[in-house]
Amino acid sequence: MLHARKLVLAHFWVAFIAFLGALVLGAWQMYIRSPLSTWINNPEHYYRSVTAHGTVMAYVLPTLVAMGFGYAISELALKKPLIGVRWAWAGFWLVVVGTAVAAVTMASGKASVLYTFYPPMLASPFYYLGVVLVVVGSWIWVALMAINLRAWKKQNPGEPVPLAMFGNVAGAYLWAWTSLGAAIEVLVLILPASLGLTDTINAGLARVFFSWTLHAIVYFWLMPSYIAFYTIVPRAIGGRLYSDTMGRVAFVLFLVFSMPIGIHHLFADPQVGAGFKFVHAVMTAMVSVPTLLTVFTIVASVEIAGRLRGGQGMFGWLRTLPWDNPMMLAVTFSFIMLGFGGAGGIINMSYQLNETIHNTQWVTGHFHLIFAGAIVLMYFMIAYELWPQLTGCAPLSAALVKWQIWLWFVGMMILSMPWHLVGLLGMPRRMAYYDFTHPELQPQAWTVTVSAIGGFILLASGILLVYTLATARKKEGTVVAPFTFSRTAHPSAHTPVALNGFGLWVAMMIGLTIVNYGYPIVQLASLKEAYVPVIPIGSR
């Protein structure tokens, strides 16, 4: 039973409307730099658009989905009304106001610094203030998730925390610690320079702080989808979750290993020592472990569904799976994209192999496959699952949902596979135009056209998503079945006490961060030569 319906619905609607806007920008970007169009006359417009697309897709959409889904999980899994609904609304409005402030600043051309806002490029202070408001709003969510879990634990001493809530709170703690790096960067280094109080900035230190946030943020984006893999997918396709404990192990491993690995984004940065780069590469390899555990567990859970439906033999269960069920399609598409994206990611994290693809279009292809593909596809499924609970509508049309996820999957593959290819050939990312008349570039021109077609397919899918959700009407006399999470295959299994709380894992997360980031931060902070003059964007 959902009490905070309006709250959750507001989060999802703002997230998806912003998403649709950013999707239009993304498709336009792909078109304008493809051979289908002439060179853009003002490349600044392209970078303005990239900044807005990235800011919405990386900060606004996943934050709102994680928050909204988190509030829903808290009520549905703990079976208690949410504590602190007013605070939750305050957090929501902070995110909305922050988004609006950042959007106006970006639209007026005062913040074309791209969403990674690497110094010494500096935007108007309003852009950073907007981003800070979004983050502060999400910190209220972090606190509320911790408070709700604590209240439930008090009333149910010794009981295992429901897996969905366990993953949810792991995601919240992960985000709290992860967002600290960019928060320090913005408050201590960027805002003073952007406000004109200083005219130099420690660019090396700023990049190190941003890397603190930049990689782990990916696992914050990923948490809602992994929660859906474990606690919704097996139920939706008529199976059982193979192992509840494995889910908990995956969540706590993300907590420990997703944080202290961000320096693999700085492999080409001279200010960080080679030793630390190697250590971060090793730790990045470790973070593939929870994903591999998840793939194993979810495939095993799906196999249970196939066998319950009469599948026999080594692969016979594949045939009996409910392939007409949208969730079955979604998890399949998501895993295919996760597979390609994950394989590419192992190349990115390798200190040596990274040299070939660093800052090329390959990287854009990689994170579109993993995030925009595997993860965002599950955001859609979460919305479709929750919609009857939120609006009282009948379950959404399976045909529309299938069309939408098919388009998203096909569009994303068409968009990102050519990027991988030309990335290997050396095409740099973040370019407003390419000189396709040049004999060395001309043979690659077709790939950009293909990606643009993928971009338009994705736009069509996004429009279909919003249409499906907006036209889901409340039908007279519809009784909405209560929401349930997956049942496990071994309901009587004992949950180890270490996997029912977060103390140990949060301590390990903080300790490992200090070991892996402590020295580079202290060294760069005390290095006078690391300060460089700021370059304000659009100042004259």
Add this chain to the structure above:
Amino acid sequence: MKAHDTTGWRNPWFRKSILWLIVLTVGAFLAGFVLLPSVHSDFSAKGVWASICRAAGVPADWSFGAAPRQAATATDVVLDRSMGKEGSRQAVGRGATLALNCTMCHGAQGMSTSDAPNLSGQYPEVIIKQLMDYRGGKRGSPIMVALSRNLSDADIADLAAYYAQLPKARTAPTTYDEELPALVRVGAPLRNIAPCVSCHGGIDQKFGAPWLEGMPKGYLALQLKAFRSGERGNDSEAQMRNVARTMTDAEIEDVSAFYARKAGPRTE
């Protein structure tokens, strides 16, 4: 009570997790800081501790005792944001008096009738930097080097304040349409030439980059050729030398003619 249900060190989950994390971390650090550097002679030449410091990124002198190579500096001027501020009325007045020395070539109101550059409306930090470079011998010109020799820093700031407040030699404003020469509009990506409008106004106006519109064509072409040959080299990061290096004579003509074009009749 079973060990699995306790908290703290007695619980095997706690013990094993922490021990494994320590083993992993220590192993990764040993590999990254000791083992891998040991097979690179430039890391290991000065012993284990030096190679650990090197792997940690401690700044060090890499010249191994050889005399450090002193690179030629392009300019001694550090562009400070305060140079771009509007001058006081007194500064403008003093600057106007000093500017009487400049009228022979740069025109009575800073609008040149010869091939000397226009100064009216020029950004103050541009005038400050160029005069300081002439004075310090970083930019060559028999006339300007001699004239700048007797100017104090305050004189230079006053001159900059005076010229900055005069109206700009504006031509039709640069709008982004297909008629602009390609180099002005989009540069030449494969030759690493950035578009002119991304620094000299149009898309962005970078601090220290001069206002070019309405400048005499002969002056612009001469400067681009001087940058191309390396004869002029007071651009701090060689940004203009790198742009001009691969430009053809025809392109220099084209770009110079574009920026020198005369303003049409004012319509507003």
